[in-house]
Structure formats: C-alpha cells, structure tokens
Amino acid sequence: MENIKFSDLQLNEDVLKAIDDLGFEEPSQIQAEAIPVVLSGEDMIGQAQTGTGKTLAFGAPIISKIKKGTNNISALILTPTRELAIQITDELARLSKYTRTRLLPIYGGQPIDRQIKSLKKGVDIVVGTPGRILDHIDRGTIKLGGISYLVLDEADEMLNMGFIDDIETIIKNTNDHRQTLLFSATMPGPMKRLATKYMRPNPRHIAIIKNTVTVDKTKQFYFEIKNKDRFETLCRILDLDEPSSAIIFCKTKKGVDEVVESMQMRGYNVEGMHGDMAQNHRINTLKKFREGTLEFLVATDVAARGIDVKGVSHVINYDLPQDTESYVHRIGRTGRANAEGIAYSLVTPKEYVVLKEIERFTKSKIRRKDIPTLDDIMESKYKALVKDIRKTIEEGDFSNFTPLAMELDEEFNLVDVAAALMKMTFEEKLSYDYTENAIGSANHVRLFLTVGRMDKINPRSLIEFITDNAKINSSSIGDIDILEKFSFINVDEDVVDRILKNAYGKKLNGRKVKIEVANNSK
Template sequence: MENLKFENLGLKQSLLQAINDLGYEEPSQIQAKSIPLASEGFDLIGQAQTGTGKTAAFGLSILNNLEKTNGIASIILTPTRELAIQVFEELKKLSKYEKVNVLPVYGGDSIQKQIRALKSHVDIVVGTPGRVLDLIKRRVLHLDKVQFLVLDEADEMLNMGFIDDIESVIKELPEERQTLLFSATMPPQIKKLANKYMKKDSKHVEIKKVAMTVSKIKQVAFFVNHKNKFEALCRVLDFDSPEIAIIFCKTKRGVDELVQNMQEKNYVVEGMHGDMSQMHRTKTLKRFKEGALNFLVATDVAARGIDVDGVTHVINYDLTQDVESYVHRIGRTGRANREGTAYSFVTPRENSMLRDIKRVTKAEIIKGELPTVKEILNKKLDDKFFQIQETLNKKDYKKYLPLAINILDNFEPVEAISALLKMEFDKEMSFEYTNDSLKSASAEDGDIRLFFSIGKRDNLTKKLLINFIADRARVKGSKVNKIDILENFSFVSVEKDIHKKVIDKCSGIKLNGRRVNIEVATKKRK
C-alpha cells in the first residue's frame, strides 16, 4: 500500500489524466483501499476522518463505472449545502475528460433554476436530503435508473435528524444499485442503516485515525494572489533568511518552475520529484543533508522519507489537497523539541482548504504580513552589524588589513563602507523589488461588510444567520465569508456581487422574532 499509485487502482485513462492535471501524485489511504473494492461493484462503508480524501474515493469509483442512460445515474446525499458544493466542484475536476453532467441541489438556491437544469440531461445529482426530497415530491427528480447511491458524512446527516428524509429518498431507488456510505464515525444508527439498505457482502474499509496535532510548530499563512506568489516568497525568504527549509509544490512541473526561478535569483536550491532519476535524487538529498543547499523544493511523494535534522522551516508554496498531507509536511520541522516554522502561501481559491486545516487540526494559524523592502533592508542591516561585531571579536580579519588601509587612504571611510555594504546587499536582495510593499490577498478581498441589527441577545448563531441570508436572498452560503456576532448587532462580510441582493431581500424580515435592519457597515461602527 505504501508505494501504490493511481495507475494501480484500475482507473480508466481519462480519469488518470484528470488526476494528473490536478497534481495528485498518489492515492490517500481511504482512496487506495476503497476504490478497487467499489470498482468491483461491492457496496462499501468507508470510515475515515475528515480531510483524508473521501470525496475522490467515491467520486473516482462512480466515474470509473458509471454507464450513461437517459436518467440520473448517481445520487449523492450530503448533510450541508456547503459540502454539496464542495463535492460538486471536486467531481467537476475529476470528470474533466468525461461527458458527464453533475448538478448540485440544495436549499438557499433557486429551486426553479434547479428544476430547469434537471429537465436537461443530468448524470449525477449532489444534494442535501431536504432539497432532494422536495424535488422528488414535485415529480421533477426521478431516481428509478440510479446505479450509485452515496451517503457522504453519514454520521453528520444522522446527527442533523435527516434519517427519515434519507430513507424516503432510498425508497425511490431501484434495489439493484451500488451503495457507498462514507462516515468519520460508526455509531449504532449507521450500522443499522447499513444492515437495512446495503448488500450482505458489503465491505467495510476503516482507516486508522492519525494524530492531526501540530502544536509545537509556529504556523503562518500569507494570503497572496497567484501572480504575486513568487515575489511574496522571495520577500519572506529575504526577510527571514531560513537556515534550511523544505518548500512544497503540488506538481512536478511546479517544482521545476520554482527551482528555475529561485536559481535565477541566486538562491542555493535544488528540486526533487518522481520524474528525476534515483541517482539525482540521492545526490540532491545528500547535498541538502550536508548543508550545501539552503532550500529543497519537492512534491509530497518525493519528500517521503526525508528525515533531515535541523529543518527550520517548511514552506507550502502550494497548499495541500487534504489535511493529512499538510500535517505530514509541516511535521518535518520542529522535531526533538526544537522550534519550527511552517509558512503557507494561500491564494483565494485555496481558502476553503485552509479553513479545513484549521478546523481539523484545531491549530492557530497566524495571518502573516508580507514584509516591505524597507523592513527587509533594516533586518539585513541588523544582521550584518551583528556579523561584523562577531568577526571583530574573533580577530580573524588580519589578512584583509592591507586592503582596508588602502581603501581608507583613497576614499572617504563612510562612503567606502557604504559601497562595500551595497556590494554585499546586492547579492542578498534576490528579487528586484519595484514597490516597497506588496498587497496581500485574502478570502475577504472585494467583500462588503454589512451591519445587521440583531445579535447574541436574540439567540443568533452563525449557522442561523447563514441560512437566513441564503434562503431569503437566494444566494450560496459559501458567499458569506466572515460573521462577527456581538451582543446587540452583527457584522457579516459577503462577496461584493451579492451584497445589494442581501440588503434588498433580507432587510425588514423577522429573524428570531426581531425585524432585521441591514446596511453597509461604516468604519466608525464598533
């Protein structure tokens, strides 16, 4: 199982191409164990914690065996609209080379729009139980030709009271189908559900829970736009001057491009990935261990087994595809009770993955501010002053005295020292920075902050507020990015394109018995 590749799982070539495009190098444990069984047609219970790649586990299995008909071939039930959207987006990526239509259905979005979409050809429906059942009752969602049923995060669906809705949906399905049930835990209700609706020869795949704790490592996230990511990396490296660091990229091509760009800026760096010869990788790793390299750029697979003492920094140039990989990556620093630092460069499209990492690991990930050129220069001046002081104390500069005397005889001392410092810093300032500062990006870039005249005293919760906005304004809950609930009022950051809709559709409506007033927040409000 250790060196298993996606090519070993019996997946068709079009899926392997999509996987390669996504930069996935090898399957996670749940994928490696469940895909072959599901592809053989077995009903399956997949038990694994959040962040281990369960979506691709059932998604690839379905896409590999799905036979197109003139009806819905697969129904996937999820507990929340956010997860439905997430599963939909993952399936769209995995089915890049398949002629497969995927439709997400959930409350908070226009049901008429979903009905219109169902009237065109749809192969896979991903949805919340309530909305799926509503569409069935309206006689617009027909499940009599379903080949695959997936219950995703089954334990959460049962916790939320969806058991009756789930059973109502299952009654609409043909008996001859494949059922895939994925869950983080296995309470008695799940076992009862499995016994009732799954075949007798069903398989149970359980992935042992791994520690998702990274408490001794300082974790910092820099929010960047993709076009500025390399300059952001250079700023952080020039300011922090890591002694020895591993930099992770998602793809082999990404490793090659980053190494080339860094070498052009005079960083002492080499790369490692699966397309490189074993001899090259062994030689590169030897140089890294001996301290001949400051930076090693690698993919997750190539970095497996790297055990180098004294790694001060792990840098996620590309964020991982799952939480488990993130934990494995940053665990390469902060060993033997030493301090370690993990930096992540997060583009807007990676914000959801960062939220998953925070939620699962329960770690504090600090938002980092990119250093200005002035701050970088001041830091280097301080470091250089200390180095000069150390060298003077050691008194091992005597052989350079004749040159120093000659310089001082011919030039003004302060100007001569300034020229020497310029020569030194021109080598150390790798990037040709054109602006003193570089603007950071974030999940809230372009967001509008709204004031809501309702707060904690009204028993308001974040979930209640998101559902209120989604249902009334008919917008996706994922477009609500930040909520601060105070005693008497709240602030909600929403994406710019929906803020007018939220104000128009939600203002004056009662929530928890109080009529809500909404307006664009001013900086004066606290």
C-alpha cells in the first residue's frame, strides 16, 4: 500500500482539501484499504486496533457520499463511550470543514433537551453511545429508518461493556438497505454472530495485522502536557538533555513548518523535512544531518521513511503519530548499533488512551517524567559548564587569556569575574525566555479504586465514570494503572473532594466502586 495518496482514493474534492489542511501526507493502511470499500457501497468488517486512523477511514468516504441538508439522518456512528463520541465528532468536523455537514454527538451526561433541539433543526451524521441513542428512539426524537450508513466503532468494547442487546435494538430500528461498517480490534464469537445476523452476506473483511515488536534498546518516557505548553516543553527538554542529535516528529506538514520556524528563532540548529519539500532540498537536509552539521531534524513520518543515521540519541514525538506502527518506526531511529536511545512523547490527557494502546502494542512500559523546571535546567548546565572548565584547565590551552585575567584581577575579585562569565554563558545557552520555574505542574493525588480488569474496565470507561459522576473535565485526570482487581488513577489535587463525594459508591459495569486516597504502600 506504499505510495498511495489520498488523491488516489476517489474522495470528494472538499474532503481532500480538508485532509490537506490537516497536513496528512498519505493514508494509513486501514485508510488505504477501507476507503475504496466504503465508497463502493459494500458492507465491511475492519479489524484494526485503536490508533490506526479508523475514524478517517470511514468518516472521509461517508462525508464524501452522503446527501446533506435532508430531513433524515444519513449516518449513525455508534461508539462505546462519551469520550470517544466527542473525539470522533471533532475529527469528523475537521474532515467536513468545506462540506457543511451537520454533526451531532449524543451521549449520557449531557442535557437531553439540548440534543432534541439540535435534532429538530436537522442533522446529517449522529455520533452516539448506545444507551442515549435508545433513549431518543424511545422518545421518538431520533428516527433511523432513512439512514444510509451504520458504523459500529470499537464494537468489541461495546460488547465487553454489555451493550449487545442495545445495539441489536438500535439496528432493528434502521432499514435493510443501509451500508453497515463494523470496526473491532478483535472478533469474538458474539461479534461474528452479530455480523452474520445484521450485515449483508459476504461483507469485505479487512484485517490490519499487528506483529509483535520489540523496542528493547530504547528507553521510553512521556511528559504530560497542556497543549499550550507543547513548544515550551520541547525547549525545556532540549535545554536539559542537550542531545547531540535528535529527530523531532510532527503529525503534519504544517506542524513541521511551525516547529522549525519557532526553533530557528530561538537559535537552534534545525531544519525540517516533509512531503511538500523538493526532493533535492530533502536530500541536502538529510546529508547535513548525517554529517553532523545539523543538530535537529523535524520531520513527518513519510518524510523520515528510510532515514538511517548513526548517533541519533533522541527521538521526540512532538505529536503522537496517526497509528501505533508509526510510533515503532519513529523510535527505531534511535537505539541502534548496540547503543541505548531515548524516546520522549509529549502527551495531553486526552491522548492518554492512545499512549496506553502504544504500550500494549509494543509490550513495553512508557514511563512518566516531570517537565523539567528551570532549576533542573540550570543545574544541568552548571554541571556541564564545570566539566568543560575542568577539561580546559587540565589541557592548559588558555595561555593567550592569562594577561586579560591578570588585568581583571587588578580591578575585580577573580571569583566575581568567574561568576560573571558563567552568568553570560548560561544566558547564551538558554534558548527559551522562561518566565516560570515550572509549567504544567498541577499537584496530582493518587486514588485507589476497587475495580480492575476482572470488571471489564479500560482507561476510557474509567475516565468516563469519573467525569460523569464527579462533573470534572478529563484534563484533570492523569496516569491510570488498571490491575486485575483494582486500579490507581492520578487526578489534580483540586478535584479530589468532588470525586470522593460524587463518585464513591456509584456503579461501574454493575459493581459499586469504593475510592480512597492511595497510601504510599499501595
């Protein structure tokens, strides 16, 4: 599937324009294989993990084909959780930027009256959770008899969460001539029976096989960030570690251009590579990076394909990639020739689910690191400077400067002179005009919850449970560790009382959840 472009897939020109604005250079495997099938009108089973680009795989062709502005809902997308419904709607909104497609997410925890009002105005695509969709069917506020597309996304998760009966009831309220698209990471028996019962005979089956991978030579870490702090976090990492050679990955061409411009303004020795750049320019940039005359390379996944450069100490995921396999390809640029490499990822709370999927895929642990403080950076640079001074003294190659030092000694204390010179050096070495010692440093509290894997929960359902009951934003939630019988979750200090008051004792997947602040021993 290499070298296929979005423009080869017969998508609507307005959708292609929106994809180009997003900066995606070429389709992922599931997109390249699924889009032609969806456009052909065939029913389809897409077997692929989270993080492979499924939303675009079904969203782009559906937006390309549906008749907009009618009184009927044209497409229904069922998804297991509120968080995923919002995420899918956001992505579809970006894809329909030039098509005026009317979108509506429908989920529990949101006033139903507001949803009814939006439905009465007319909607082209509904993205919803099964329970709330059933509520609307029972009220007569959603009519699905005229839909052209039914998408079951994360179908195995909906099955695990006990939605199978709800899904069947919803399907029975649709029509027989609809096109059905089922996306699932696994295909358990009940899922196969559902497909056999409600899909046309012989649906197309696309399976994106995930092979086991190893990333043993690369130490993997992530920094939990707020989106507004993304670039400053990058600068703090570079100022602390001072990598000799690093590749910084962005998801889009536009992102590469913006990061390169911002870094060059701050004195970094950096250039970018993406698909819109001339081949000669890319060859010359890579040549400089190989020869060591260029310290930092900012690139998209496509532009970095085939790069084989020795001595790359760091790979930094400025954005997480579009799919999990790209993550492996990215961090494979470091940790070569029996040398250990370091891979850093900048992750917002909303991207935490994707990070967990990457961990499952790579069978490795990506550990959390605190964003470097200014004190951390200064200490690191102080140690490096002292090391350089000692080396210079040992080598004795400074005799030309002895007369100048003696002249200054007559006027000033030499300790003051040395301190002033060190201050000047420090100021030159700091690339960013830092105004705070620390950023993104909300104090986290670790909570203990009496539910685990045995209760069929996952990070997404746990986040939804907390946000729905405590009425807090998902950005207040950090690390989540789900064990067999219990779980730990890090939350901002200022929301702990609301969680303990409003979520304690509430049911998740049929089990009452007890919550307490975790002891250090847990």
